[in-house]
Amino acid sequence: MAVLQMVDATKRYQGAAGERETVALNGFTCAFREGEFVAVVGRSGCGKTTLLNLAGAMDFPSSGEVWIDGQLTGGLDDAGLTRLRRTKIGFIFQFFQLLPTLSSVENVELPLLLSGAPNAREQAMERLAWVEMAGFAGRMPHQLSGGQMQRIAIARALAHNPKLLLADEPIGNLDTATGNMVLDLLRRASSEHGATVLMATHSAESTAIADTVIHLRDGAIEEVHRTACTC
Ligand SMILES: Nc1ncnc2c1ncn2[C@@H]1O[C@H](COP(=O)(O)OP(=O)(O)OP(=O)(O)O)[C@@H](O)[C@H]1O
Ligand SMILES: [Mg+2]
Numbered sequence: 001m002a003v004l005q006m007v008d009a010t011k012r013y014q015g016a017a018g019e020r021e022t023v024a025l026n027g028f029t030c031a032f033r034e035g036e037f038v039a040v041v042g043r044s045g046c047g048k049t050t051l052l053n054l055a056g057a058m059d060f061p062s063s064g065e066v067w068i069d070g071q072l073t074g075g076l077d078d079a080g081l082t083r084l085r086r087t088k089i090g091f092i093f094q095f096f097q098l099l100p101t102l103s104s105v106e107n108v109e110l111p112l113l114l115s116g117a118p119n120a121r122e123q124a125m126e127r128l129a130w131v132e133m134a135g136f137a138g139r140m141p142h143q144l145s146g147g148q149m150q151r152i153a154i155a156r157a158l159a160h161n162p163k164l165l166l167a168d169e170p171i172g173n174l175d176t177a178t179g180n181m182v183l184d185l186l187r188r189a190s191s192e193h194g195a196t197v198l199m200a201t202h203s204a205e206s207t208a209i210a211d212t213v214i215h216l217r218d219g220a221i222e223e224v225h226r227t228a229c230t231c
Contacts, residue, residue: 001069001070002031002032002033002067003032003033003034003036003068003069003163003164003196004031004032004055004066004067004068004069004164004196004198005030005031005032005065005066005067006028006029006030006031006054006055006061006064006065006066006067007029007064007065007066007067008027008028008029008063008064008065009025009027009028009029009054009061009063009064009065009066010023010025010026010027010028010061010062010063010064010219011023011024011025011047011050011054011059011061011062011219012024012062023218023219024047024050024219025047025050025051025054025061025219025220026047026218026219026220027064027220028051028064028219028220028221029064029221030214030221030224032196032198032212033196034163034194034196035190035191035194035195035196036190036196036197036211036212037186037187037190037191037197037199037209037210037211037212038196038197038198038199038210038211038212038213038214039199039201039206039207039210039212039213039214040052040198040199040200040201040214040216041200041201041202041207041213041214041215041216042215042216042217042222043217046216046217046218046219047216047218047219048168048169048200048216049168049200050219051198051200051216052166052167052168052198052200054066054073055068055164055166055198056085056089056091056164056166057073057076057081057084057085057089058085058091060073060074061074068084068088068089068163068164069088069163069164071084086111086114086115086160087115087160087162088162088163088164089162089163089164089165089166090156090157090158090159090160090162090164090165090166090195091157091165091166091167091168092150092153092154092157092165092166092167092168092170092186093153093167093168093169093170094168094169094170094172094173095173096141096146096149096150096152096153097153098141098149098152098153098156099141100140100141100142101140102140102141103137103138103139103140104128104133104136104137104138104139104140104141104144104152105121105124105125105128105137105138106124107141107152107153107156108124108127108128108152108155108156108159109121109123109124109159110156111156111159111160112124112159112160115160117160123159124155124159125137127155127156127158127159128152128155130155130158131151131152131154131155131185132151133148133151133152133155136148136152145178146173146174146178147174147175147178147179147181147182150170150171150174150178150182151181151182151185154170154182154185154186154189158189158193158195161193161195162195163194163195163196164195164196164198165186165189165190165195165196165197165198166197166198166199167186167197167198167199167200167201168199168200169200169201169202170182170183170186170199170201171183171201171203171206172201172202172203176205179203179205180205183203183205183206183209186199187209190211211226211227212224212225212226212227213225213226
């Protein structure tokens with residue numbers, strides 16, 4: 001079974017008064033297997049963030065279907081959606097979005113506490129060690145570099161072993177060397193943790209190491225390159 005399957009997913013946004021509606025995603029159909037590392041590329045405004053929001057059940061298609069690990073996102077109530085997001089999905093953003101009043105380890109621990117995991121602190125420390133940030137556990141986000149913050153954010157996103165990791169331009173705000181280190185961690189999240197990684201990106205390095213590259217244009221798939229076809 002595909003970890004993420006989207007069937008003819010379309011997202012329309014009503015513009016401001018007098019504006020035409022925008023079709024941000026237009027009939028997107030694809031399936032992604034466990035451990036698949038997917039890069040989503042295309043010009044600004046082509047629908048990358050829209051696609052990730054639908055894939056993470058942060059938003060819903062105007063028509064069509066999104067299935068996450070066998071669950072239809074549009075068919076879940078609020079409690080079901082919260083459970084799905086807390087157990088199956090991890091998010092990583094361009095500007096890290098760590099909680100500024102929590103230390104590194106507390107940021108990683110928070111999703112574990114919210115989902116009632118036992119040994120939350122221990123698991124959080126394990127994840128910090130995995131991103132080689134154990135020595136920074138007590139630091140506050142403002143005491144970290146951008147690359148260090150992104151490593152904490154990756155540890156947080158992986159804290160609950162999500163099946164699906166969604167990353168919206170995760171290296172867009174980092175220099176090349178730091179970005180490559182973050183990319184390597186995301187690649188290892190798929191190969192070592194078996195997470196299906198869907199990453200919106202502008203970087204050529206990202207597309208070079210992806211199993212699948214999806215080119216979006218005006219909300220639709222223009223081209224797909226895959227090393228192993230499951231579509
Ligand atoms: N909430 C919204 N209301 C109306 N239109 C929206 C909304 N969100 C996105 N759009 C429009 O949908 C289209 C796709 O936007 P999206 O953010 O998915 O693009 P993107 O590929 O992520 O762009 P970027 O590379 O700049 O981040 C754009 O035309 C955008 O203006
Ligand atoms: Mg975007």
